[in-house]
Amino acid sequence: MIQQIYPSAVHPFQYELNKDMQFAAAHYVPGPGAGQCGHMHGHTYFANVTIAGNQLDENGFLVNFADVKKLIHDRFDHTVLNEHTALFNDQDPRRYPTTENVARTLYELVQDFLDQTPARPRCVQIFLRETPTSYIVFRPAAGGTYGS
Structure with missing residues (x-):
């Protein structure tokens, strides 16, 4: 892993x-x-998920690292993002699998998971590197969600 x-x-x-x-x-x-x-191509994406909160769970975790990995790595590794049609689609530019939209989608997946935990920590940032020279930082808007 690259030190970042x-x-x-x-x-x-x-x-x-x-x-x-x-x-x-x-x-x-x-x-x-x-x-x-516009042509099919691949990347080795590098993601950093930042989660924050004040309460730890019964195991002393803010959230288990393994759960975060399952949400992202286990779902997307060695797949075609466009084929995740519940998350991305070819008709809506807000759901094209651009790096910006992928970062926002990762946020949505993580936050939806966190909302189901007792302590309800917050995903405060997604850092998504698509290439060695290009990355996106997504942070949720204060007081609202995407599209609000």
Whole structure:
């Protein structure tokens, strides 16, 4: 794993958990202006998930690292992102598997999981590197969700 320095998410919580992971996935961007990205191609994505909260669970965890890995790595590794049709689709530009939309989708998956836990920690940042020179940082909007 590459040693990485991430942009910091400002938050008021006592605990901050960061989980790094890689997953290899193919995709294409169906938009008319996608250029070369309109062709099927693959990346070794590098993701960092930042979760924050004040309460630990009965095991002393903010969240189990293994659960975060299952949500992302185990779901997407060695797949074609476009084939995850419940998450991405070729008709809606807000759901094309661009790096921006993939980062937001990772946030949604993680936060949906966290909302079902007793302590309800918050996903405060997704850092998603698509190539060695290109990455996206997604943070939820204050006071709202995507599309609000």
